[in-house]
Amino acid sequence: MYGYVRPDRSQLRIRDLENYQAAYCGLCDALGERCGPLARLTVSYDVTFLVLLLTDKQEHACKHRCIRHPLSKKRCLCSCTATAVAADRSMILSWWKLQDALRDEKGLKRLGSHLAALALRRGYKRAAARESAFNVLCEQQLQKLSALEDERCDSIDRTADCFARILSACAEGSGERQRILEQILYQVGRFIYLLDAADDLEEDRQSGNYNALLLRYPDWDEEARESFRRSLALSRDSAIAALNLLEENSFTPITENILSLGLPLMTEMVLSGQWKNRKKLLREKSRESGIETI
16 A cells, blocks of 8 residues: 555544554464465555444454564454454555556556565455455456546546545445444545555656646645645545544554544655655654654
8 A cells, every 4th residue: 555544643642542552463474374375475554443433342362473573462452353354455456557567657666566466466466356246346446546547537536436435435334433434534535545646746747657637736735725725625524524433442542643643744855855755754753752663
């Protein structure tokens, strides 16, 4: 996935950070168990947010060691329906993201995507067998997106809608709760697509690859960036309004942090160009706050 949907850790309580890490580790564990050990490489902050949303009560957290932390036991959200569903859909999303990369990339980048697809093929097939309807929806929406790209569509809303519908389909439940989750995930999906387009803007300008923002904002000046910020804020505010309709649980402070603090932080990092050096910056931020980076 992309990695934009993450909390502002400096504003999280230690207890909430531990719960967040437990959800992250639970997703990683479920990916390995359900889709094979290589699937663990696809674990992402974006899908961890999905785990937090799909968990409507306090789930059981156990402690165990893993490859990354062999010397100490880590809290992990274990035997959880939310992590199982999120793992399968994460695997499917990762597969189709690779297929999209194979369509657009060239040279060594394309070779890397091809090798990654070969490594994840078995895990994808296992996940797609369990989530066939979601897999079909992903393929259909990405075909629609490819068609819009081929016609050089200059509407950021039409292109973002394709990815937003995919993420919205990850909602689980029934009745009002499912409708609320669909709204939150649709708006977050729209946010992810547009912020990723902004992150890739200069590379796409140089390579000639399609990017809806280049067509919508030929002059990427401060006025254009401010208009873009307002568009992102609209999705973020809509997601927050929907989140407020859900019953609170132990993960609510984390999801609120992600939407109200984390997404604006990511927006400014991308628009300022800092996100390209994100690993270094996040390590420094973690050291300053005394918080471990996952």
